[in-house]
Amino acid sequence: MHVTEIKVPDIGDYKGVPVIEVLVAPGDVVREEQSLVTLESDKATMDVPSPFGGVVREIKLRVGDAVSEGSVILLMEPHGAAAEVVTSEAASRANTGLHGRPQIVNELPEPAGRPSTPGPAAVIAEKDAGPSGSSHASPSVRKLARDLGVDVARVTGTGPKGRITQDDVTAFVKGVMTDQLAAPAAGGSGLNLLPWPKVDFTKFGPIDTQPLSRIKKISGANLHRNWVMIPHVTNNDEADITDLEALRVQLNKENEKSGVKFTMLAFVIKAVISALKKFPTFNASLDGDNLVFKQYYHIGFAADTPNGLVVPVIRDSDKKGLVDIAREMAELSKLAREGKLKPDQMQGGCFSISSLGGIGGTHFTPIINAPEVAILGLSKSAMKPVWDGKQFVPRLILPLSLSWDHRVIDGAEAGRFNAYLATILTDYRRVSL
Numbered sequence: 001m002h003v004t005e006i007k008v009p010d011i012g013d014y015k016g017v018p019v020i021e022v023l024v025a026p027g028d029v030v031r032e033e034q035s036l037v038t039l040e041s042d043k044a045t046m047d048v049p050s051p052f053g054g055v056v057r058e059i060k061l062r063v064g065d066a067v068s069e070g071s072v073i074l075l076m077e078p079h080g081a082a083a084e085v086v087t088s089e090a091a092s093r094a095n096t097g098l099h100g101r102p103q104i105v106n107e108l109p110e111p112a113g114r115p116s117t118p119g120p121a122a123v124i125a126e127k128d129a130g131p132s133g134s135s136h137a138s139p140s141v142r143k144l145a146r147d148l149g150v151d152v153a154r155v156t157g158t159g160p161k162g163r164i165t166q167d168d169v170t171a172f173v174k175g176v177m178t179d180q181l182a183a184p185a186a187g188g189s190g191l192n193l194l195p196w197p198k199v200d201f202t203k204f205g206p207i208d209t210q211p212l213s214r215i216k217k218i219s220g221a222n223l224h225r226n227w228v229m230i231p232h233v234t235n236n237d238e239a240d241i242t243d244l245e246a247l248r249v250q251l252n253k254e255n256e257k258s259g260v261k262f263t264m265l266a267f268v269i270k271a272v273i274s275a276l277k278k279f280p281t282f283n284a285s286l287d288g289d290n291l292v293f294k295q296y297y298h299i300g301f302a303a304d305t306p307n308g309l310v311v312p313v314i315r316d317s318d319k320k321g322l323v324d325i326a327r328e329m330a331e332l333s334k335l336a337r338e339g340k341l342k343p344d345q346m347q348g349g350c351f352s353i354s355s356l357g358g359i360g361g362t363h364f365t366p367i368i369n370a371p372e373v374a375i376l377g378l379s380k381s382a383m384k385p386v387w388d389g390k391q392f393v394p395r396l397i398l399p400l401s402l403s404w405d406h407r408v409i410d411g412a413e414a415g416r417f418n419a420y421l422a423t424i425l426t427d428y429r430r431v432s433l
């Protein structure tokens with residue numbers, strides 16, 4: 001294999017210049033004059049272009065290395081013998097005259113009688129002297145921005161000292177495209193967000209990188225859309241479940257042999273149905289300018305599984321008794337943990353409940369599960385002193401966190417929903433009213 005050493009060309013008086021970006025990787029096919037690395041001194045940013053086309057075989061330096069004229073950048077296998085001819089022509093064309101004729105190519109192994117060939121000069125940009133004022137970007141990045149019609153002044157740099165990288169430019173373009181696609185027909189300014197921070201975590205300590213699970217990827221995309229598109233508000237409230245807990249414990253004792261365990265969540269599902277019947281907007285979905293009021297009550301509950309979050313749905317929960325709901329919840333939770341839920345067991349939900357009660361916490365902000373318009377979060381119940389008018393008495397208090405879509409529901413209505421739910425949970429006889 002015919003391999004050629006590519007070296008740093010004549011870069012004027014600059015010595016020990018740090019490499020700030022390596023723009024190619026082993027296996028890359030590069031064009032003549034394509035930038036290979038970016039160097040940055042106190043005063044200038046320089047791109048070192050390839051003297052000819054070829055395939056990169058090995059990179060000989062890393063970001064952060066300090067280099068001077070003659071430092072080896074990489075080994076390249078040129079595109080055939082024609083490369084030598086092209087190289088010298090290209091070198092003359094590319095030599096800007098700024099820093100004389102560079103000597104950057106040495107062959108490995110040097111074929112007998114073959115002179116080393118010159119390459120193009122480094123392309124140098126004075127720092128902070130770009131066409132867009134104080135934007136700090138290397139020549140190759142500026143060229144990429146120009147080619148894509150991007151004003152570098154609008155790009156936020158994430159490189160060292162705020163330098164704009166190629167990734168920043170592409171992230172900017174992606175951001176603009178995404179905003180334009182997502183923007184409503186009537187217009188809108190778009191989010192115009194900063195690019196996601198790119199951090200080399202290995203700089204700070206050892207790491208272990210693992211791919212996201214399939215469930216996390218799917219639920220993540222859904223959660224992200226819901227969080228960004230729905231104007232969420234969360235109302236926090238508390239329910240006194242002292243008597244309900246006593247009932248739950250008693251029922252569990254009586255049904256010990258049946259194998260069905262009544263969990264607090266099963267009671268809450270029944271209570272939620274009463275609240276949904278009283279406040280039908282919470283059992284609705286937005287469809288353009290219409291609100292679709294559902295005449296059925298399918299309740300989803302968030303289940304934590306080793307692979308991520310899933311939301312099985314208990315269909316027609318209003319028509320089922322506590323025993324059936326408790327049994328179905330246990331079955332669906334088991335299937336969820338085993339990754340065996342079928343798609344239709346996660347579809348058609350009207351309202352979701354996310355219970356962290358078995359784990360802990362006081363309140364949280366659940367994310368609405370679109371196209372639903374509200375979700376109830378349950379945290380861990382705890383004994384608290386409650387003033388009964390004469391004295392403080394110990395009561396078991398269940399925290400309720402209701403997130404709702406402000407396009408559909410108003411704060412007063414949400415407050416009433418929570419208060420009503422708390423009343424039912426406190427006096428469970430009301431659940432059937």
Ligand code: CAO
Pocket residue numbers: 263264265266301302303304305309333354355356357358359366378379380381382398
């Ligand atoms: N307060 C205090 N204790 C509670 C409680 C509450 N609100 N809710 C449940 N508990 C207790 C239960 O009584 C049980 O105690 P015992 O074992 O002594 O009887 C224990 O906590 C464990 O309950 P559980 O979690 O097995 O049962 P559950 O019906 O409460 O929940 C399920 C079932 C599927 C919701 C749950 O297993 C789960 O996955 N929870 C996590 C949901 C989640 O991840 N939500 C976040 C979504 S957003 O990322």
